[in-house]
Amino acid sequence: MFFIQSPTFEIEDRLQELVDHGDRLIVMLDEFEAISRRLETFNDWGEEWRSKGCAGLLTMVIFSKRPVSELYQSLSLTSPFANIFSTTILGPLEEKAWHNLVEDGFNNDVAPLSWIDELAGGLPYYVQMAASLWWQYRDDEQAKKEFIFQATPRFQELWKDLTEIERHALRYAADVSGLTVRNRAIIDILKRHGLLRQEGGLFSSVFAEFIKNQR
Known part of the structure; x- marks a missing residue:
């Protein structure tokens, strides 16, 4: 995986190149609840991705059954994504x-x-x-x-x-x-x-x- 194997500065350089060309990486994470089964893999990743999102280097879209903050709370963790997401509930169609x-x-x-x-x-x-x-x-x-x-x-x-x-x-x-x-x-x-x-x-x-x- 590009994000796992490449050094942090190379990742940021590539993301900045996309931004400079008028593009932006959109990362879509489905079934986010699965993170609870692999916490050792995703440990501390949230802070890094939050910083890149706040810097305008990427956009994240997370799909989950519960709000992200509730998911982290259920795992006795503090969500690194506080205040950076807007939440949309996908309810019934009109x-x-x-x-x-x-x-x-x-x-x-x-x-x-x-x-x-x-x-x-x-x-x-x-x-x-x-x-x-x-x-x-x-x-x-x-x-x-x-x-x-x-x-x-x-x-x-x-x-x-x-x-x-x-x-x-x-x-x-x-x-x-x-x-x-x-x-x-x-x-x-x-x-x-x-x-x-x-x-x-x-x-x-x-x-x-x-x-x-x-x-």
């Missing part, structure tokens, strides 16, 4: 936006928008899955059955990554009896991520049934 995407994909065929909305709630991954399955089967029940089969492993991953207070709020939204919700900030966060609709219900009827079976 209704008009995903309607247009589906209708364009169906190429003037009749798109079952209400059926897709019930299963996917505007979240891009599930919208694509539901639309694709309905296109394949052209039958609500068969397509829904396959949607449940394919979505359940993703629901399991999602559920595992949630905090207990988030799970509690989702159980409440799924009408699990005997629960109350006190933390309204958690409700707002779940709405921003698209797991809850603005009126407070679960984004997907299938996800709601999944939650009712969790203990």
Whole structure:
């Protein structure tokens, strides 16, 4: 790797050459949570990359399930990236936006928008899955059955990554009896991520049934 094997001054010289030519390196780091499995490799790298970013030598884009500061805190570390990132939550698509995407994909065929909305709630991954399955089967029940089969492993991953207070709020939204919700900030966060609709219900009827079976 260029960044690992080259001396620091050579890296900075090459990055400065890019800047001088009107270009800039964009570093995109996906699934940033994986850093917790290789801390010995990434030890102290953040401060160096922060300095290069602040100097305008590169731009970093980090994709993670949680804010970077929360991730470092969970590892009992202090994030080296404080105050240099703006955070964007990738929640659900606006209704008009995903309607247009589906209708364009169906190429003037009749798109079952209400059926897709019930299963996917505007979240891009599930919208694509539901639309694709309905296109394949052209039958609500068969397509829904396959949607449940394919979505359940993703629901399991999602559920595992949630905090207990988030799970509690989702159980409440799924009408699990005997629960109350006190933390309204958690409700707002779940709405921003698209797991809850603005009126407070679960984004997907299938996800709601999944939650009712969790203990």
